[in-house]
Amino acid sequence: MPGMLSHWRRRIGAFIGGFEAGLGNRRLKGFQPSRAHLNTLIAAAGADITARARWLIRNNGYAANAIDSWAGNVVGTGIKPSSLIADAGLKAVVQKLWLEWTDDADADGFTDFYGLQRRAAREVFIAGEVFFRFRPRRPEDGLVVPLQLQMLPAEMLPLTRNEVLPSGNVxxxxxxxxxxxRRIAYHFLRRHPGDVTDPGAAGETVRIPAAEIIHVIDPVDAGQLRGVSKFAPAIVKLFLLDQYDDAELDRKKVAAMHALFITTPAPAEPFDVAESIGENGERTMDLQPGQIVMLEPGEQVQTSDPADSGQTYEPFQYRTLLQVSAALGIPYAYLSNDMIKANYSNARLALLEFRRRTDAYQHAVMVWQLCRPVWARWMDTAVLAGALGISGYEANRRAYLGCSWLPPKWDWVDPLKDAKAEIEQIAAGLKSRTQALAERGYDAEQVDGEIAADQARERTLGLSFSAQASAPDAAMTPADEAAAAQENATTS
Known part of the structure; x- marks a missing residue:
């Protein structure tokens, strides 16, 4: 019956026409994609995809460069919080305590909280997801706030664990x-399935309440439960391109080992020159610079003339890497470190598009899924532990948790032109200084406080710095520029 129904649908589609993509004609006859849900596909192939992505990062230069470029642009030196607490004094206390705690955030002790952000960005790109477990600590552990984060890779949560529990939970x-x-808990393995150095029992799991876990994932389908590597659409091309490069390099190496070939009608007779036997039993002789070798009658010398890859090698590499670049969402120049093919205009266009994607990822994944839950848990723990004294915190918790997260500033392609454009936007009321500073990764109140402190210190010390002297064109109007030009012409 299902076969007849499918046949009937194809006949109707062929009769009606309409969408060519839905027809079963000659060109699309072999195009039969799976109709399984993404969860089913990840359960079947997710572990292999992740393993292959990790292999490429360890062994392929393009993959390693792509992941470092992604993490550097998404996180950089850190996506940092700016509390929205109205009380300036309390805000300063909160910000100072947070900065002190970031050094203690990593349960493994390898980095600070912003380093954990970078590692999270890498893991989500590689495996499609990463987990963090809140680790409450005792007062005697000596932390400014008794809380740490433990990173758990995707492999620690088994894809094959599917069952109905006696409680009715699934x-x-x-x-x-x-x-x-609703997510109630996560059933993690006690040891990494691929770590043979861990003496723990293989396959043993532990149930951890969902409130203690942060699941960072960039879903691509509705209803998706687990992540899939960003490398998935690029793995085959990267691997085959790597094999092609290795084969080409090995062919060149083998060809370069042979300088001359001598053919003779009587191979059994010895040469008149000193010869030796190679590793594979072939007769060889060494050549010295300027040496003249007398050959027997009938012997001929043929130079090694290996076939060249021709002019197709470079275009083929470029086009393949362009496809890999599109699959990974990384600009070609960032993937290959090839700046020769870029000019100012197309480099800026690619950079702007990449920044739009990165901005969206920073907000939807890094800030929403990681930074906000950590900030909320940190504030709760700091208040409960007495590290922060906030009266009425529980009644006004939402107000105290308000926070803006500031990604690292983007470096400008043309700093002078971009700075002038931003100054004109602020002067025209198209954006505020607060917005401009936030886009650079700074807190406006902190910057204003530093400027005021600098100016007070300069007055005390009798110092005077002119902003106009360092950037005279920035404050000049068109009329001023015309007058200056006329004055210069008269002087000359």
């Missing part, structure tokens, strides 16, 4: 859901 791909679909 475990799907290691995630436990209640009867209305």
């Amino acid at each position: 475990v799907r791909q290691g995630i436990e859901f209640d009867r209305i679909g």
Whole structure:
């Protein structure tokens, strides 16, 4: 019956026409994509995709460069918070305590909180997801706020764990859901399935409440439970391109090992020159610079003339890397470090598009899924532990948790032109100084406080610095520029 229904649909589609993409004609006859949900596809192939992505990053220069470029642009030196607490004094206390705590944030002790952000950006790109577990600490541990974060890679949550529990909850791909679909817990492995140095029992799991876990993921389909690597559409091309490069390099190496070939009608007779036997039993002789070798009658000398890859090698590499670049969402120049093909205009265009994608990712993934939950848990822990004394915190918790997250500033392609354009936008009321400073990754109140402190110190010390002297064109109007030009012409 299903076969007849499918046949009937094809006949109707062929009769009606309409969407060519839905027809079963000769060109599309072999195009039969799977209709399985993404969760099913990830369960079947997710582990292999992640393993291959990690292999490429360890062994392929383009993959390693792409992941470092992505993490550097998404996180850089850190996506940093700016509390929205109205009380300036309390805000300063909160910001200072947070800065002190960031050094203690990593449970493994390898980096600070902003380093964890960078590692998270890498993991989500490689494996499609990463997990963080809140680790409350005791007062005697000596932390400014008794809280740390433990990073758990995607492999620690088994994709094959699917069951219905006696309570009625359902475990799907290691995630436990209640009867209305809320995440209740995660069933993590106690040891990494690929780490043979860990003496723990293989396959043993532990149930961790969902409130203690942060699941960072960039979903691509509705209803998706687990992540899929960003490398998925590029893995095949990267791997085959790597093999092609290796084969080409090895061919060149083998060809370069042979300088001359001598053919003779009587191979059994020895040469008149000193010869030796090679590793594979072939007769060889060494050539010295300027040496003249007398050959027997009938012997001929043929130089090694290996076939060249021709002029197709470079275009083929370029086009393949362009496809990989598009699949990864990384500009070609960032993927290959090839700046020769870029000029100012197309480099700026590619950079603007990349920044739009990065901005969206920073907000939807890094800030929403990682930074905000950590800030909320940190504030709660700091108040409960007495590190922050905030009266009425529980009653006004939402107001105290208000926070803006400032990504690192983008470096300008043309700093002078971009700075002038921004100054004109502020002067015309198209943007505020607060917005401009936030786009650079700075807190406006902090910057204003530093400027006021600098100016007070300069007055005390009798110092005077002119902003006009350092950037005379920035404050000049068109009339001023015309007058200056006329004065210069008269003087000359």
